[in-house]
Amino acid sequence: MADLSIDFCGIKSPNPFWLASAPPANCGEQVMRAFDAGWGGAVWKTLGVPITNVSSRFGAVDYAGSKVIGFNNIELITDRPLDANFKEITETKKKYPDHAVIVSLMVESKEEWRDIIKRSEDTGADGIELNFGCPHGMCERGMGSSVGQEPAVLKEITAWAKEYSSIPVLVKLTPNIGDILDPGVAAVEGGADALSLINTVKSIIGVDLDRLTLLPRVGDASSNGGYCGPAVKPIALHMVGALARDPRITIPISGIGGISDWRDAAEFLALGSTSVQVCTAVMHHGYRIVEDMIEGLDNYLEEKGMSSVHQLIGRAVPGFKDWGDLDLNYQIVADIDADKCIGCQLCYVACLDGAHQCIHTDNGPCSAWHGEPDHGMNPRCEVAPPQRHEPRIADKPHVPWVDEAECIGCNLCALVCPVPDCITMREIPNEAGPESWNDHVAAGKA
Amino acid sequence: MTAKFHETLGADRLESKFPDAKPLYTESEAYYEANRCLFCYDAPCISACPTGIDVPGFIRKIATGNIKASARTIFEANMLGTSCSRVCPVEVLCAGACVFNDLNGEPIHIGRLQRYATEKALFDEAETGRKLFEPKPDTGKKVALIGAGPASLACAAYLALEGVKPTIFERGKLPGGLNTTGVAPYKLHAESSLDEVSWLLSHGVDLKTEVEVGKDVTADQLRRDYDAVFVGIGMGDDRLLSFGNENNPYVLGATALIEAIKNDAGFQLPPGVKTAVIVGGGNTAIDIARQLAGLGVEDVSMIYRRTAAEMSGYKHEMDYARKEGVTLVENARPVKVHQEEDRVLGLRVASTVTDQETEIACDLIVMAVGQESRVHALGLDIEVNDRGHVVVDLETMRTGREGVWAGGDCINGGKEVVNAAADGREAALDMLRSWGLQPRKWRYSPSV
Ligand SMILES: Cc1cc2nc3c(=O)[nH]c(=O)nc-3n(C[C@H](O)[C@H](O)[C@H](O)COP(=O)(O)OP(=O)(O)OC[C@H]3O[C@@H](n4cnc5c(N)ncnc54)[C@H](O)[C@@H]3O)c2cc1C
Ligand SMILES: Cc1cc2nc3c(=O)[nH]c(=O)nc-3n(C[C@H](O)[C@H](O)[C@H](O)COP(=O)(O)O)c2cc1C
Ligand code: SF4
Ligand code: SF4
Ligand code: SF4
Numbered sequence: 001m002a003d004l005s006i007d008f009c010g011i012k013s014p015n016p017f018w019l020a021s022a023p024p025a026n027c028g029e030q031v032m033r034a035f036d037a038g039w040g041g042a043v044w045k046t047l048g049v050p051i052t053n054v055s056s057r058f059g060a061v062d063y064a065g066s067k068v069i070g071f072n073n074i075e076l077i078t079d080r081p082l083d084a085n086f087k088e089i090t091e092t093k094k095k096y097p098d099h100a101v102i103v104s105l106m107v108e109s110k111e112e113w114r115d116i117i118k119r120s121e122d123t124g125a126d127g128i129e130l131n132f133g134c135p136h137g138m139c140e141r142g143m144g145s146s147v148g149q150e151p152a153v154l155k156e157i158t159a160w161a162k163e164y165s166s167i168p169v170l171v172k173l174t175p176n177i178g179d180i181l182d183p184g185v186a187a188v189e190g191g192a193d194a195l196s197l198i199n200t201v202k203s204i205i206g207v208d209l210d211r212l213t214l215l216p217r218v219g220d221a222s223s224n225g226g227y228c229g230p231a232v233k234p235i236a237l238h239m240v241g242a243l244a245r246d247p248r249i250t251i252p253i254s255g256i257g258g259i260s261d262w263r264d265a266a267e268f269l270a271l272g273s274t275s276v277q278v279c280t281a282v283m284h285h286g287y288r289i290v291e292d293m294i295e296g297l298d299n300y301l302e303e304k305g306m307s308s309v310h311q312l313i314g315r316a317v318p319g320f321k322d323w324g325d326l327d328l329n330y331q332i333v334a335d336i337d338a339d340k341c342i343g344c345q346l347c348y349v350a351c352l353d354g355a356h357q358c359i360h361t362d363n364g365p366c367s368a369w370h371g372e373p374d375h376g377m378n379p380r381c382e383v384a385p386p387q388r389h390e391p392r393i394a395d396k397p398h399v400p401w402v403d404e405a406e407c408i409g410c411n412l413c414a415l416v417c418p419v420p421d422c423i424t425m426r427e428i429p430n431e432a433g434p435e436s437w438n439d440h441v442a443a444g445k446a
Numbered sequence: 447m448t449a450k451f452h453e454t455l456g457a458d459r460l461e462s463k464f465p466d467a468k469p470l471y472t473e474s475e476a477y478y479e480a481n482r483c484l485f486c487y488d489a490p491c492i493s494a495c496p497t498g499i500d501v502p503g504f505i506r507k508i509a510t511g512n513i514k515a516s517a518r519t520i521f522e523a524n525m526l527g528t529s530c531s532r533v534c535p536v537e538v539l540c541a542g543a544c545v546f547n548d549l550n551g552e553p554i555h556i557g558r559l560q561r562y563a564t565e566k567a568l569f570d571e572a573e574t575g576r577k578l579f580e581p582k583p584d585t586g587k588k589v590a591l592i593g594a595g596p597a598s599l600a601c602a603a604y605l606a607l608e609g610v611k612p613t614i615f616e617r618g619k620l621p622g623g624l625n626t627t628g629v630a631p632y633k634l635h636a637e638s639s640l641d642e643v644s645w646l647l648s649h650g651v652d653l654k655t656e657v658e659v660g661k662d663v664t665a666d667q668l669r670r671d672y673d674a675v676f677v678g679i680g681m682g683d684d685r686l687l688s689f690g691n692e693n694n695p696y697v698l699g700a701t702a703l704i705e706a707i708k709n710d711a712g713f714q715l716p717p718g719v720k721t722a723v724i725v726g727g728g729n730t731a732i733d734i735a736r737q738l739a740g741l742g743v744e745d746v747s748m749i750y751r752r753t754a755a756e757m758s759g760y761k762h763e764m765d766y767a768r769k770e771g772v773t774l775v776e777n778a779r780p781v782k783v784h785q786e787e788d789r790v791l792g793l794r795v796a797s798t799v800t801d802q803e804t805e806i807a808c809d810l811i812v813m814a815v816g817q818e819s820r821v822h823a824l825g826l827d828i829e830v831n832d833r834g835h836v837v838v839d840l841e842t843m844r845t846g847r848e849g850v851w852a853g854g855d856c857i858n859g860g861k862e863v864v865n866a867a868a869d870g871r872e873a874a875l876d877m878l879r880s881w882g883l884q885p886r887k888w889r890y891s892p893s894v
Contacts, residue, residue: 295515
């Protein structure tokens, strides 16, 4: 078994898997059951001056038969009394001294921050997380993302927290900004010990077409909410990676956003997260998903010859380059495995209508490009009559084929192919060495 | 070990004429099927599995590409998870309970996913040498297990992984019990059963074949030499009702015939057989009927003393049999073999309703009306019930006799491999507890 334990700005955790500050970490009883199931830590549901929630509060995107690929909520911070929360946090930490317990906080005035930080410390918690992320309700009251969107304010409040707190301070960032580096750098300047991101993305989850109002419906109306779940993972990965590769970000990152299984978690770790946090996947399937995360990460590390999770953290960061530094001479082409192909021709139509017309069909009329291979560089002003090809594979005319000279190696066909590993992208060796756009510019070619 | 077993088995067996009814999934098949599972909580498929495998858990791990952990999840509950994935009557077990039966009538193919995970993981283990399970340090305890069928094999594997030294005594040439000699070849060939046995033994289990307890060594000797004894001897020979059929080469016992089809190199059906009558309405009767039909016997019928609805054979199996041309004669009992010299010409049957007699012309009769108990031959003084099944406490698998545990067909009269696997596990864990040893936390749901 690989060593999954982490040291996150001094906070020790038996593994990198934490509950995000959200309903799964709403009360002590829940967090304790989560720890029993295997979670290494939990960021408590945000505490502040308790609020009143609405009903309903959640919405979801189902896509092509998959439930909850995206999730949205209009709930606020905790609606439970602070006393109850603090008592539970104290008990939880006492019963689970080796697990990471972090208290998420959101208040307004400097005095409120001082008081609530003091009370949080008294619980024995390992750290506090400043929630500068909530994109609905709280921001209208000058908290949450309204702080996260103002680097100067964020820096100031972070500095207050550092002044009052003797335990590590995590700053949770909102994705609802132009450049994540602005609040990230501000947090570092304010003295933060770590960053967590992303909080939810500002969203409207859908429209009720019968009542002609928004979802999730509160009577006859609704409000914008926060979007999360599998659909936001790429946004979160980008923001985590952007921070991880920036030399000004010298503090550890807790990655959040759409993590559902060990693979998602491993990707965040490789892109520079030291811990990961999960909300939606637990809301969908329960704490038990952590079993697959632990075992899957362990197996992966073993297969890759890594003995500890720390060897994975940040390993993919050097691969995150500016576009201008990418090698323009690198070339791949699509390869269709005729044995695996089931003949759905999704690759054909995708390439034909959505890419570069270089996949051909032998089944019916073929509308792919039949002129000289030119990667579309010359004007194409006519719709050429389709051609008919003699099937290359007599009993499988539905198996399409790739005109390699015309293929620009975009991946589209491989992405739409429903059969695992049926279309692979093969590298075409070339004589020319690597050459990037920035090289072109430097050489005065661009 | 595997090579040696395969050599003993020999080639050119009739069972190789039967291809896999449910072949190993490809990666895509597994991917799509696994992603169809809803990952239900406290899922009905779990409680319908006699070994209580965390079915949603192992399926989700297939979906995330976590095959090794998926296989571990299966084996922790059921060490015979590989063969069970192929021989379990899933229609009446896990898949029969799947929530999709109520959603769109397409239950998850749990057995096939289980096969995918276990076979893939064992293949990977063989390739990389990275074992799924490592045994605990030696505890100094030794256990003798009688019979190398699924019950003993499961028991022995758990014991070995818990640091106990198990030795299995098997009267036959090959281990695996009915998995090797009895289950239908379109589900599992003997080779695959033996591969599974080799894997189970590889955790530190000793096997002594061609040693019959009660004959070559006494059970009491084993009780003296070992810290515990596990009785996993299954059931005995086919019961042959007496109606003038004794010693006729065209009147055969079903399990004996199946064993010949599966294991005997060069075995052929008696020459000239075109019409066969099977006596019995259980799964063994259906199995041999399907096998005979598959081997080209033109006219195969089963006679059963009551109606189809009352048969103990599964409906889904009987449906397959019918599709393959087997006919069922209900409310009929055998009266007399109509024979000339050694040859069978027909079977006289009487209606159990009207007592009226008729004759079914046939040239082969197969008796599938159950198996005898073989417990008495052990010479071990343990309590049996009126049908000769060993009496145990079902929580602990203990017999009334100090230091003797039992499980599998010999206690239940013949259920499924998965029941034997569950019994073996429970006995192993109870032995450990009886010695004050704390077994590791094997993940499974207690049977209900
Ligand atoms: C024809 C047939 C088809 C079946 N098909 C299926 C199926 O498709 N799916 C399914 O789940 N189940 C099936 N079963 C049932 C299943 O095979 C049994 O429930 C299971 O094998 C029981 O395991 P066991 O270990 O208790 O006994 P067995 O498998 O019977 O093994 C007992 C072993 O003990 C040995 N033995 C007996 N006495 C002694 C002795 N004195 N000394 C040493 N060794 C001894 C025997 O040689 C044998 O190897 C089938 C059974 C039959 C008869
Ligand atoms: C219902 C709900 C309530 C949430 N409440 C909070 C909160 O109180 N404080 C906070 O910092 N984040 C809150 N979040 C955001 C999550 O902690 C997390 O950042 C976000 O959901 C992205 O992770 P996910 O894709 O795993 O869900 C909430 C999310 C949801 C869905
Ligand atoms: S998308 Fe894949 S399976 Fe479908 S035709 Fe293309 S290569 Fe074949
Ligand atoms: S062991 Fe058999 S019954 Fe249990 S889950 Fe597997 S296939 Fe189903
Ligand atoms: S009942 Fe069916 S869908 Fe639900 S977990 Fe079991 S196999 Fe999956």
